[in-house]
Amino acid sequence: MLDNGYIKQRLTEQFTDQVTGFDEPYGMLSFESLKDLNLKVLQFLYDDPDLRFQFLTDLTAVHYPHQKRRELAVVYHLHNLVDNIRIRYKVFTDIENPDVFTATKLFSSANWMERETYDFYGINFVGHPNLKRILNVDEMNYFPMRKEFPLEDQTRIDKDDAMFGR
Amino acid sequence: MTEQHIKLPEGSIEKTTTTLNLGPTHPATHGVFQNILALDGERIVSAEQTVGYIHRAFEKIAERRPLYQITPLTDRLNYCSSPINNMGWHLVCEKLLRIKTPKRVDYMRVIIMELARISDHLICNSVVGVDSGAFTGFLYVMQYRELIYEIYEEICGSRLTTNMGRIGGFERNFNATVFEKLEKFLKEYPGVLREFENLLTRNRIFMDRTIGTGGISAERALNYGFTGPNLRAAGVDYDVRVHTPYSSYEDFDFAIPVGKTGDTYDRFLVRNHEMWESLKIVEQAYRKVQEFKGADAEVYHADVPEYFLPKKSDVYTKMEALIWHFKIVMGETEIPPGEVYSSVEGGNGELGFYLISDGGRAPYRLHFRRPCFIYYQAYSEMTMGSMLSDAVLTMSSLNLIAGEMDA
Numbered sequence: 001m002l003d004n005g006y007i008k009q010r011l012t013e014q015f016t017d018q019v020t021g022f023d024e025p026y027g028m029l030s031f032e033s034l035k036d037l038n039l040k041v042l043q044f045l046y047d048d049p050d051l052r053f054q055f056l057t058d059l060t061a062v063h064y065p066h067q068k069r070r071e072l073a074v075v076y077h078l079h080n081l082v083d084n085i086r087i088r089y090k091v092f093t094d095i096e097n098p099d100v101f102t103a104t105k106l107f108s109s110a111n112w113m114e115r116e117t118y119d120f121y122g123i124n125f126v127g128h129p130n131l132k133r134i135l136n137v138d139e140m141n142y143f144p145m146r147k148e149f150p151l152e153d154q155t156r157i158d159k160d161d162a163m164f165g166r
Numbered sequence: 167m168t169e170q171h172i173k174l175p176e177g178s179i180e181k182t183t184t185t186l187n188l189g190p191t192h193p194a195t196h197g198v199f200q201n202i203l204a205l206d207g208e209r210i211v212s213a214e215q216t217v218g219y220i221h222r223a224f225e226k227i228a229e230r231r232p233l234y235q236i237t238p239l240t241d242r243l244n245y246c247s248s249p250i251n252n253m254g255w256h257l258v259c260e261k262l263l264r265i266k267t268p269k270r271v272d273y274m275r276v277i278i279m280e281l282a283r284i285s286d287h288l289i290c291n292s293v294v295g296v297d298s299g300a301f302t303g304f305l306y307v308m309q310y311r312e313l314i315y316e317i318y319e320e321i322c323g324s325r326l327t328t329n330m331g332r333i334g335g336f337e338r339n340f341n342a343t344v345f346e347k348l349e350k351f352l353k354e355y356p357g358v359l360r361e362f363e364n365l366l367t368r369n370r371i372f373m374d375r376t377i378g379t380g381g382i383s384a385e386r387a388l389n390y391g392f393t394g395p396n397l398r399a400a401g402v403d404y405d406v407r408v409h410t411p412y413s414s415y416e417d418f419d420f421a422i423p424v425g426k427t428g429d430t431y432d433r434f435l436v437r438n439h440e441m442w443e444s445l446k447i448v449e450q451a452y453r454k455v456q457e458f459k460g461a462d463a464e465v466y467h468a469d470v471p472e473y474f475l476p477k478k479s480d481v482y483t484k485m486e487a488l489i490w491h492f493k494i495v496m497g498e499t500e501i502p503p504g505e506v507y508s509s510v511e512g513g514n515g516e517l518g519f520y521l522i523s524d525g526g527r528a529p530y531r532l533h534f535r536r537p538c539f540i541y542y543q544a545y546s547e548m549t550m551g552s553m554l555s556d557a558v559l560t561m562s563s564l565n566l567i568a569g570e571m572d573a
Contacts, residue, residue: 108391111543
């Protein structure tokens with residue numbers, strides 16, 4: 001019976017202590033591993049005849065500026081369409097060397113999703129065929145979704161903060 | 167555009183490829199996105215897409231807005247069916263806050279979402295007609311899209327970007343005019359859809375232009391992350407409404423049309439059949455909503471005063487309502503920290519919302535899983551080797567909405 005407990009058991013059998021952080025927020029199994037293992041874990045989840053997580057629903061990143069050496073998290077949402085189970089897999093990387101192996105060989109949909117993640121967070125996907133900015137202008141030299149980047153242009157002098165209730 | 171010297175196949179008349187810039191502003195691209203095509207005569211050798219012309223930084227803005235202020239942002243994703251985006255957002259908030267909506271609210275939401283789906287598919291199908299030269303269909307069905315917009319206007323005040331509903335339900339009950347317009351729609355629309363079908367479905371020219379072009383196999387479609395009518399046209403019956411029913415979809419009886427080859431004609435037919443199925447769902451939902459009588463018929467939101475703004479007349483007269491209003495607007499209500507992913511079946515496929523809350527009134531991170539963005543990657547593979555005119559039809563049959571692509 002494919003359920004969260006079984007998936008956790010198979011993952012811990014295969015990867016022993018390298019997969020950690022098992023949790024089930026709102027019913028979805030969520031776990032993490034070291035970033036060097038991301039392709040191995042994704043391939044295992046794809047190939048295994050019981051698990052069959054062959055649909056990449058979403059690939060995105062989150063910035064946690066206060067977790068030292070684990071600031072950027074790449075989050076994969078995988079979906080087993082046959083048994084209708086979803087899981088969430090995260091890899092953390094530090095912000096000084098944000099290199100993560102690309103998943104494009106396994107999932108073609110990861111191509112643009114990784115470009116968007118690179119555009120917003122600056123994560124370098126090693127092995128990506130075309131890693132350049134996708135939604136922002138090519139000349140941009142900062143990564144806008146990182147928390148230190150302000151929402152608004154700080155150099156504007158025409159908007160009076162007092163009137164805008166900030 | 168990078169300089170690539172593309173080797174032309176043996177026997178080519180041309181010596182080098184022609185570079186053609188399709189977009190960003192072009193009558194055939196529905197929205198702002200660009201395709202740089204390298205053509206060998208009229209056949210496409212390679213296509214490079216540029217998106218991001220309408221990127222409005224929704225995910226960044228959402229980090230600074232309380233949950234109820236993000237609804238207008240979600241409107242502007244797939245703006246042809248914005249009620250679906252709104253309801254999807256409310257559903258993910260309700261999942262986070264563990265709010266259960268009453269059945270009547272669910273059925274009202276289903277009516278709105280299916281009307282939005284009909285509107286979206288109608289635009290897509292009639293635009294496929296326009297791109298192949300048949301303008302009449304587009305203008306003729308416009309009248310019924312107008313009726314749908316009038317129904318939205320009665321419910322929430324706006325026609326296109328609706329900002330409809332609240333976390334927990336709707337801001338007001340459906341009044342008698344809504345039901346009148348809905349009845350008119352249910353009576354007149356089937357005849358119109360039948361006439362529209364007659365125009366294109368067995369039309370020799372349309373069939374010759376669309377059958378066999380822009381196809382994609384089911385395996386490639388799944389690998390590219392296709393969802394929605396485009397995936398169903400390729401043969402995979404994945405529909406979020408059936409897979410993970412939300413908003414009481416399990417109470418309705420409807421079929422999921424599935425195609426075979428994933429070409430333009432299949433996509434057109436799948437959308438057409440989905441409009442008929444949506445019409446069935448709207449009829450069933452309408453009857454179910456009418457079955458609620460008396461006090462039950464006044465229910466239009468869940469009983470969650472912590473998240474649902476009270477009626478303005480109560481705010482001015484009752485103490486509790488005043489306090490709740492203050493707390494909600496100032497962000498003093500309890501939002502539990504946590505991560506949740508929830509999705510709905512949008513007009514183009516699985517529209518997902520990944521919401522991370524840290525307990526504050528604005529999300530810590532909100533990510534929209536936008537189906538258009540994900541499946542547009544496959545466009546170069548789908549149009550490889552086809553003629554330019556087929557490529558244009560493929561693009562319009564994919565129902566690419568720039569707002570959803572760029573967010």
